Amino acid sequence: MQFENTLAFAKKMDKNDPLKPFRKEFYIPRVNGKDSIYLCGNSLGLQPKSVEKHVMTEIEDWRKYGVEGHLHARNPWLYYHHLFTKPLCDLVGAKKDEVVCMNNLTVNLNLMMVTFYRPKDKQTKIVIEGSAFPSDYYAVEQQIRFHGLDPKENIIELLPRKGEVTLRTEDIVATLEKHKDEIALVLLGAVNFTPGNSLT
Ligand SMILES: Cc1ncc(COP(=O)(O)O)c(C=O)c1O
Structure with a gap:
């Protein structure tokens, strides 16, 4: 690809961006009545619209099972690091024995x-x-x-x-x-x- 420092080139790249449909999956904060240009990916990213449902699943299972949620929640917490392995591999292009999700x-x-x-x-x-x-x-x-x-x-x-x-x-x-x-x-x-x- 030959980079061009022009608005037309940026618009063309936006138009052909394969990730473009994902934009509507996120809430975008508004600044001065307009969607902000949100470049902050390394601190707190945008909230995915699907996140509330997933957080509520865990809140409900915590309420229902208490500590037993470690084994009986819909996503048993004891094995949470296994649940993240596949998506993390896809994200960073690694093999499943090369990544682990843990800590902060x-x-x-x-x-x-x-x-x-x-x-x-x-x-x-x-x-x-x-x-x-x-x-x-x-x-x-x-x-x-x-x-x-x-x-x-x-x-x-x-x-x-x-x-x-x-x-x-x-x-x-x-x-x-x-x-x-x-x-x-x-x-x-x-x-x-x-x-x-x-x-x-
Ligand atoms: C560059 C960088 N370092 C450290 C942190 C702190 O992360 P944590 O609270 O998971 O330790 C953040 C969080 O936004 C960050 O963006």
């Missing part, structure tokens, strides 16, 4: 850093985007302290250039190159946190 994001982040952050000798620093989601930042600070190190000296923040809001790939690469002998871990989301959260 920050707990998982800490678990991953316990495994992958192994500061040794000069290689002690963690690279993270500046103005990252606060709990991501706190988790990074906590992991550094856990190893008896000072977060002030061991976090390298990636910042956009003056007057810009997104990180440039070449700047990320330059930072990694510059600090390669001190970096123990790079923690980067697929979406830049700050611009990924604007609601216009």
